Every structure is written in C-alpha cells, then in structure tokens.
Amino acid sequence: MDIIIDQPIDYSKVCIGTSITIFAALLVLSRLGQKLKQLVVFCWACFIKPLFGKVKQNKNGEQQQLLESFYQNQAHIYDNTREFLLKGRKECLKLAIAHLSKDKGKVWVDIGGGTGKNIEYMSEIYDLSKFEKIYLIDLSPSLCEIARKRFENKKIYNNVEVIVADAADFKIDYSKIDLITFSYSLSMIPTFHSTIDNAVDLLKKNGIIACVDFGIQSSDTSMGRINTLGGLVNRNLPWILRNFWRIWFEADKVFLDSSRRNYLEYKFGTIKSLNEFNYYLGKIPYYIWIGCDKSKSTKLLHRINCLATESPYLAPSEETQLEEYSTSLPISKGHEAALSNFAKKLPFPSIYYQQQIWRVYYDEICAKYNQFDNQYIYAFTWEDPREDHKILKFNENETVLAITSAGDNILDYACLESAPKKIHAVDLNPAQNHLLELKLAAFKSLHKDQIWNLFGNGKIDNFKNLLIEKLSPHMSSQAFQFWFDKGNATFNPNGNGLYDTGSTRWALRVAKYLFKFFGVSSSIEKLCNCNSMLEQLKLWNDKIKPTLFNPFVATLMVGNPIFLWKALGVPVNQAAMMGDSVLKYVIDTFDPIIKRSLISNDNYFYYLTLMGKYSKKNCPNYLSETGFQRLTSVNKNGESPIDNIRIHTDTLNDVFARLNKKSITIAIIMDHMDWFDPNGNDAHDEIVAIKSCLATNGRVMLRSAAQFPWYIKTFEKLGFKCKPAAIRHKGESIDRTNMYASTWVCTKVMDDPEHSNTANPSTRRRMSSLRI
Numbered sequence: 103m104d105i106i107i108d109q110p111i112d113y114s115k116v117c118i119g120t121s122i123t124i125f126a127a128l129l130v131l132s133r134l135g136q137k138l139k140q141l142v143v144f145c146w147a148c149f150i151k152p153l154f155g156k157v158k159q160n161k162n163g164e165q166q167q168l169l170e171s172f173y174q175n176q177a178h179i180y181d182n183t184r185e186f187l188l189k190g191r192k193e194c195l196k197l198a199i200a201h202l203s204k205d206k207g208k209v210w211v212d213i214g215g216g217t218g219k220n221i222e223y224m225s226e227i228y229d230l231s232k233f234e235k236i237y238l239i240d241l242s243p244s245l246c247e248i249a250r251k252r253f254e255n256k257k258i259y260n261n262v263e264v265i266v267a268d269a270a271d272f273k274i275d276y277s278k279i280d281l282i283t284f285s286y287s288l289s290m291i292p293t294f295h296s297t298i299d300n301a302v303d304l305l306k307k308n309g310i311i312a313c314v315d316f317g318i319q320s321s322d323t324s325m326g327r328i329n330t331l332g333g334l335v336n337r338n339l340p341w342i343l344r345n346f347w348r349i350w351f352e353a354d355k356v357f358l359d360s361s362r363r364n365y366l367e368y369k370f371g372t373i374k375s376l377n378e379f380n381y382y383l384g385k386i387p388y389y390i391w392i393g394c395d396k397s398k399s400t401k402l403l404h405r406i407n408c409l410a411t412e413s414p415y416l417a418p419s420e421e422t423q424l425e426e427y428s429t430s431l432p433i434s435k436g437h438e439a440a441l442s443n444f445a446k447k448l449p450f451p452s453i454y455y456q457q458q459i460w461r462v463y464y465d466e467i468c469a470k471y472n473q474f475d476n477q478y479i480y481a482f483t484w485e486d487p488r489e490d491h492k493i494l495k496f497n498e499n500e501t502v503l504a505i506t507s508a509g510d511n512i513l514d515y516a517c518l519e520s521a522p523k524k525i526h527a528v529d530l531n532p533a534q535n536h537l538l539e540l541k542l543a544a545f546k547s548l549h550k551d552q553i554w555n556l557f558g559n560g561k562i563d564n565f566k567n568l569l570i571e572k573l574s575p576h577m578s579s580q581a582f583q584f585w586f587d588k589g590n591a592t593f594n595p596n597g598n599g600l601y602d603t604g605s606t607r608w609a610l611r612v613a614k615y616l617f618k619f620f621g622v623s624s625s626i627e628k629l630c631n632c633n634s635m636l637e638q639l640k641l642w643n644d645k646i647k648p649t650l651f652n653p654f655v656a657t658l659m660v661g662n663p664i665f666l667w668k669a670l671g672v673p674v675n676q677a678a679m680m681g682d683s684v685l686k687y688v689i690d691t692f693d694p695i696i697k698r699s700l701i702s703n704d705n706y707f708y709y710l711t712l713m714g715k716y717s718k719k720n721c722p723n724y725l726s727e728t729g730f731q732r733l734t735s736v737n738k739n740g741e742s743p744i745d746n747i748r749i750h751t752d753t754l755n756d757v758f759a760r761l762n763k764k765s766i767t768i769a770i771i772m773d774h775m776d777w778f779d780p781n782g783n784d785a786h787d788e789i790v791a792i793k794s795c796l797a798t799n800g801r802v803m804l805r806s807a808a809q810f811p812w813y814i815k816t817f818e819k820l821g822f823k824c825k826p827a828a829i830r831h832k833g834e835s836i837d838r839t840n841m842y843a844s845t846w847v848c849t850k851v852m853d854d855p856e857h858s859n860t861a862n863p864s865t866r867r868r869m870s871s872l873r874i
C-alpha cells in the first residue's frame with residue numbers, strides 16, 4: 103500500500119501557481135474563440151471554485167452532494183471540455199473489445215459512466231446490439247440526466263440502462279458480467295477498495311475489466327511485483343511531475359495516488375498496460391489497463407512450463423499437488439516466478455494472462471536485458487535460411503533452437519513443408535523478440551496485404567489502430583508497449599519504413615549516401631532490376647565496383663572498427679578473425695555475390711539493403727504467397743505452424759540450463775561464438791551447456807568469419823564430430839549473403855555420463871513448500 107497524504111492542502115500556495123497556469127492556458131486556448139466560454143466555465147468549476155468555499159470537508163461524508171456541487175453547473179459543457187482532457191478513452195474501449203470473447207449476449211457495466219460519452223464512443227467502434235445489456239452506473243444525478251437524454255428514444259441504445267448509484271454497491275439484474283469499464287472514474291471514487299472488490303465479484307471467469315485514468319507511479323510503488331505489471335515503459339515518473347499533478351488534481355477531488363491502480367493490479371491479472379501522457383494542460387500522466395480474473399489453473403501453469411522447457415507434458419489432475427510432478431522435470435524461470443507470486447497471493451506474471459503462449463517469461467528488470475536501450479539491432483536477419491535447410495534437411499521430428507535476430511529465419515523454418523515440430527527462438531535483446539512477436543501476431547490477425555505492407559514494404563497506414571484493434575490480443579503486454587511507443591514512427595507511410603530502424607539501418611543509410619556521393623545511385627537501381635547475369639556483371643564491373651572498392655571508402659568506412667560495429671554489428675573479436683585485410687574480406691564477399699545469382703530476383707538480402715524494402719518476387723519465404731498459406735494454415739487441433747514457436751529472452755546458456763536434457767535436435771547459433779574471447783572460458787561453457795540438452799546425434803550449426811574457427815577444437819574435445827558444410831575460398835560464394843567464411847555442423851557423437859533429469863536441489867526445496 104502507498105501512503106496517501108491526507109493532510110489538507112495549503113490552497114493559498116497552490117492558488118498562485120494555479121492562476122498563472124490557468125492564465126497561460128487561457129491565453130493559448132483563447133485562439134479557439136467560440137470555445138472560450140466553455141473553457142471559462144470549465145476552469146471556474148475545476149480550478150477556481152474548489153479553491154473557495156467548497157473545499158470544506160463534508161462532515162457526513164456525503165460524496166454525492168460533493169459530486170453534485172462539482173458537476174451541477176458544468177454538466178451541460180462536460181462532454182466538450184473533456185474531449186481533450188480525458189484522453190485514451192476510445193483506445194481503452196478498442197483494446198477491451200479486442201480482448202473480449204466473441205460470445206453473444208454479453209453484459210457491459212460502465213462504472214462512473216457520467217454523461218454516457220463512453221457508451222456513445224463504443225457505438226462508433228462496436229455493434230452495441232452484440233451486448234444483451236449495457237449499464238451505466240454513476241453517482242451524479244445531473245450527469246446521469248445528460249446520459250438519459252443522450253440514449254432516450256434511440257434504437258441503438260435500447261439495451262442501455264442508466265442507474266444513479268454508488269460504484270461500491272450498485273444493484274443490477276445480472277450476477278456475472280463480461281465487461282467492466284472505469285473511464286476516469288476510479289480516481290474520483292473514495293471507496294475504491296470496495297468498488298474494485300465489487301468488480302472482482304461481478305467479473306466473469308473469462309471477462310475483461312478495463313480502466314483508463316490519470317495516475318502516477320514510481321518504481322518504488324511497483325517494487326516486488328514488477329512481473330505482474332506487463333511492462334515498465336514510461337511507468338516511473340520523476341518526483342516533481344508525480345507530486346505536482348497529484349496535488350493539482352486533488353483540489354478537484356481527483357486522486358492520482360498510485361494505490362488505486364496498484365489495487366487493480368493486485369486484484370486482477372494484467373493483460374495489457376500502457377503509460378501515456380496527455381499534453382493538454384502540460385504533461386499529465388494517464389494509463390490504460392486491461393485485466394482479467396487472476397486465478398489460473400494448475401494445468402495451464404504446468405503446460406506452459408513444459409512448453410518452455412521441452413519436458414513431456416503429463417496432464418495432471420486438478421487435485422495434483424504441484425511438487426508431485428514438478429520435481430522430476432526442469433523448472434522454467436517463469437514457473438518459479440509464478441509459484442513465488444502465488445505464495446504471496448500476487449497475480450501471476452502478466453505473461454500468464456496472454457492469449458498466446460509464444461513468449462516465455464523473462465525478468466524485465468535484470469540489467470542484462472536492459473543494455474540494449476529498448477531497441478533492436480537487427481531489423482532483418484542476415485543469414486541465408488535456404489542453405490540452412492540444404493545442409494540440415496529439417497524434418498517434422500526436429501526440435502530446433504535458433505537465435506531470434508529479426509525472426510526472419512525462425513519464420514522461414516516454420517514455413518517449410520517439413521517444418522520442425524518445435525522451434526525455440528532465443529535472443530538476449532527483448533526488442534528482437536518484440537519484433538518476432540509482432541510478426542507472429544500479424545500472421546494471427548492480419549490480411550496478406552497488410553502483412554506485406556508491414557514487413558515487405560516496411561510501411562503501413564494507421565499502424566496504431568491495427569495494433570490496438572487487431573494485433574494486441576496476440577501479443578505480450580511488453581511487446582505491445584514497445585510497438586505502441588515506436589510502431590507509428592517505424593511504419594509511418596511518409597517515413598523510411600521498418601528497414602530504416604535498428605542499428606542495421608546504418609548499413610542501408612551509409613550505402614545509400616555512398617552511392618549518392620559517387621553518383622551511382624541510378625546504376626544501383628538498375629542493378630536491382632537486371633534481367634540477365636550478363637547485364638548485372640557489366641553494371642557491377644563498369645560502374646559500381648570501382649566506386650565501392652576505392653581506397654577512400656576502404657579506410658574511412660569498411661576498415662574502421664567503429665563503423666563495422668555500429669553499422670554491421672561486427673565486434674572487434676570477429677573483425678580480428680577476418681584476417682589481414684578487412685577490405686580484402688569485403689571484396690571476397692561482394693564480388694562472388696554478383697556472379698552467384700540475380701540481385702533482382704534471387705537475393706533478397708542485398709535487394710533489401712540496396713532498395714530499403716523487399717519486392718514480391720524477391721523476399722523471404724514467409725512473405726511469399728506460399729509462406730502466408732503455410733503460416734496461417736490450421737491443423738485438426740486448431741494449431742498453426744507458428745504455434746510451435748517459443749520465444750526466449752535470455753542468454754543461450756541460461757536457456758540451455760532450463761531445457762530438458764537431450765530435447766533439442768538442432769541448434770543454430772549463427773556467428774555468435776566469434777564474439778567470444780579465445781582465451782576465455784565462454785566457448786567451453788557454452789558448448790558444455792548445449793551438449794547437455796542436445797539429443798544424441800543432435801547437431802549444432804554455426805557460421806564464422808574464419809574458415810577454421812578456433813572453437814571447433816573445443817567442440818571436438820567435448821565429444822562432437824565437426825564438419826565444414828561450406829568454406830569460402832577466394833572468388834566463391836557459399837550462400838546469398840556470403841558474409842561468412844565458413845559454415846560448420848558439429849554433431850554430438852559422445853553422450854555425457856547419464857545424469858538424472860531432476861531440477862536443481864535448491865529449486866526442489868523451494869517448490870516443496872508450495873501448494874497450488
């Protein structure tokens with residue numbers, strides 16, 4: 103619980119500040135001439151009147167009287183003045199509807215519904231006749247009167263009933279409700295504990311509760327329950343801001359204290375949460391929150407754990423005690439967190455209330471996840487999955503673990519006719535996984551053309567609306583916050599699109615500037631539209647190559663470690679493995695690409711870097727017609743290929759440590775071992791960790807900037823048989839990116855001495871004290 107400051111405010115001090123702000127606000131807003139009168143009434147009622155006379159504490163606690171004195175003489179202008187002040191109301195309703203079950207005969211209660219504006223908004227976004235009944239509950243008779251007039255004799259509102267009653271104890275004809283909404287009312291209800299308890303009793307098991315309101319939060323008020331909150335973007339407000347607005351609003355009997363939202367977050371499971379600012383009168387913090395019944399079945403918890411750890415799922419009966427089946431199997435970090443929350447009577451981590459179970463729990467405040475500045479590095483994946491399949495020949499019995507990157511290759515594997523039965527996508531950077539989640543959600547909810555616009559063109563109209571109305575139910579709250587924050591700018595049709603984001607954008611930008619600087623932009627354009635190899639080679643040799651490979655570019659750009667790291671994501675250790683000359687390496691990379699195949703239709707990697715987008719005949723498989731058909735196909739159990747994907751936010755080692763022994767048959771770890779220090783233990787430790795969860799004869803595929811990477815020896819020492827699948831020689835290409843000097847497959851031929859599969863002893867001890 104937070105401390106609510108209950109002392110009377112020194113209004114004389116607030117008064118001066120208030121007057122200045124009002125004056126400024128008036129000045130700015132008076133441009134809207136005809137609105138001035140409304141504004142004056144609004145300011146009088148909200149800011150001036152409370153300072154005189156009416157602030158006396160009402161002795162008998164009659165809240166209704168107080169409300170009336172506040173609303174009586176502004177009820178008629180209420181809707182116009184609140185249009186901008188009460189932001190996010192429509193978004194909140196849209197979000198609630200997106201998460202609401204599609205059943206017929208639903209009942210909706212809008213608590214503190216005031217003039218009924220919310221119900222009018224709803225009629226614009228949803229067919230009200232899909233509700234069997236809609237109730238508006240409000241304690242202010244004069245606002246309810248406006249609401250009644252609004253609904254009177256209108257057919258679309260014939261299922262709406264307005265009730266003047268207290269939110270804590272209103273009576274309606276239904277004992278269970280599908281949708282409960284609070285729109286800027288919770289902050290005005292003094293008995294918010296009983297109001298929320300009342301909502302808990304009323305909400306159906308699969309019902310949705312939604313709240314949009316002003317409110318302030320700090321990290322201190324969220325401590326100890328971070329994983330229940332559904333993401334921390336914009337949540338912690340600076341001291342000045344939060345106290346200024348709290349005190350300011352208190353004069354109007356609007357309470358921004360954290361305790362109200364905290365209590366909601368305690369009594370319900372959090373499905374989505376957003377922290378936003380309203381810039382109408384300054385930077386006023388508000389939030390949108392969607393929640394649900396917080397109890398979850400033992401079965402579901404157990405199933406999620408098994409999916410994340412690849413342990414066999416043995417359906418428990420509802421009476422089974424958790425420790426009976428958990429002790430013999432690996433426990434995911436999420437499961438540990440869920441049990442710990444359960445013991446403290448907290449709701450489960452927000453991830454447990456999501457519709458999709460792709461995303462595996464991760465502990466957001468861990469420093470290792472926060473080193474990326476809430477941004478991804480790779481907006482596209484720079485490895486050729488066609489070669490992966492040629493080398494590994496995936497079949498449907500395979501369980502694959504691969505690095506997420508931008509998720510392109512994960513989706514490519516899922517598109518295959520013989521797609522692996524399970525795919526674990528791993529990335530330490532949460533934002534890379536947010537990008538994959540966005541792609542998965544798109545395949546669950548969007549049309550082919552929309553998917554193409556998003557990931558083929560990288561641009562789409564009105565991203566925010568799509569996100570709220572279509573994509574949100576298929577995303578974790580964390581991914582939702584990320585894309586709510588950044589998506590509009592990323593996919594802005596007038597901007598540069600998705601592929602101009604992440605650190606990889608620098609590769610695209612620098613290439614573009616260089617081409618411009620050297621006057622070859624039109625040749626590049628032609629290169630991307632060539633119809634024959636002859637034409638392509640001629641363009642390259644006559645126009646483009648002389649530009650790219652001159653000494654100036656070589657020293658300034660390609661030979662520069664800062665550029666290599668910033669633009670290409672090549673760290674120093676890896677650059678060292680490239681051999682004596684980076685320029686030579688680069689020539690060996692590009693020259694053979696031009697000879698390999700047409701950039702215009704068989705090399706979506708270079709096409710993208712040169713054009714900033716894909717074309718329909720030159721794109722990853724998952725964006726093709728067949729890819730779309732595959733990924734959206736549904737089997738007899740109602741599952742699509744993308745439902746076999748698990749997204750882990752963690753280091754590879756931490757993921758390996760929590761996986762069932764011998765459960766993975768293929769691990770594709772890209773070039774990431776190049777990043778290790780040859781004199782350190784990292785490579786050794788990781789190979790040991792991979793080995794323990796790799797099946798006998800399981801394979802590790804890796805790429806390297808060296809033809810013979812030093813850590814191959816380590817693999818061999820630890821019981822692997824290693825074979826190069828491809829080694830790049832001068833003038834040759836080994837795949838369509840040709841960025842790496844070699845591709846290796848290391849097969850586990852020697853098993854470790856048998857270990858039992860038990861969870862580690864400390865976990866077991868902790869678990870046995872919990873019952874669920």
Ligand SMILES: C[S@@+](CC[C@H](N)C(=O)[O-])C[C@H]1O[C@@H](n2cnc3c(N)ncnc32)[C@H](O)[C@@H]1O
Nearest residue numbers: 214215216240241242268269285286287290291
């Ligand atoms: C800022 S208004 C919001 C009205 C409306 N939901 C909207 O979004 O326009 C807050 C509303 O909460 C209502 N309210 C305050 N305390 C209440 C209580 N104890 N029970 C029911 N309604 C209450 C007020 O009457 C007022 O209509």
Ligand SMILES: *[C@@H]1O[C@H](CO)[C@@H](O)[C@H](O)[C@H]1NC(C)=O
Nearest residue numbers: 495496497498499500520523
């Ligand atoms: C996959 O496993 C099933 C059952 O063990 C087996 O019948 C089938 O042949 C396997 N498929 C491949 C491609 O190995």
Ligand SMILES: *[C@@H]1O[C@H](CO)[C@@H](O)[C@H](O)[C@H]1NC(C)=O
Nearest residue numbers: 564566567590591594595596
């Ligand atoms: C999204 O971006 C576009 C273009 O920059 C802008 O016009 C629009 O207002 C933005 N929408 C939202 C909801 O932020």
